[in-house]
Amino acid sequence: MSPTEINKILNEINIRFDKIDDKEISEAFSSLLQLIEQLSQENEKLKADNQRLRDENNLLKGEQGKPKIRGNTNKGKDVSSEAERKEREKKKGKKSKAKKHKITRGKCL
Numbered sequence: 001m002s003p004t005e006i007n008k009i010l011n012e013i014n015i016r017f018d019k020i021d022d023k024e025i026s027e028a029f030s031s032l033l034q035l036i037e038q039l040s041q042e043n044e045k046l047k048a049d050n051q052r053l054r055d056e057n058n059l060l061k062g063e064q065g066k067p068k069i070r071g072n073t074n075k076g077k078d079v080s081s082e083a084e085r086k087e088r089e090k091k092k093g094k095k096s097k098a099k100k101h102k103i104t105r106g107k108c109l
Contacts, residue, residue, distance in 0.1 A: 006040045 010033055020026040055066050 001040070003037075003040050003044055006036065010036070 015029055015033075017026040017030055020029070051066075058064070
């Protein structure tokens with residue numbers, strides 16, 4: 001569970017500590033919720049550190065590390081339409097696969 005999900009759930013609980021009659025119980029609830037938040041943050045940090053150490057271990061064993069995946073770089077650029085794409089294909093032209101040889105001399109058989 002990510003920290004944002006935990007915070008969302010804790011906010012949905014919506015315990016009003018000022019409405020609880022027993023002051024000790026309200027303080028206990030407050031302390032427990034703070035403890036949950038701290039432990040979840042620490043857990044996320046440890047997960048990230050564990051993954052970093054696994055990657056480093058794999059590199060030392062000679063395996064490939066985790067790939068760095070880049071996001072799309074075409075954001076905000078103009079996307080060509082179908083007509084423009086066809087126009088570019090016409091400009092390139094298709095070449096034949098067989099090579100054309102010029103006849104430079106002739107022999108009679």
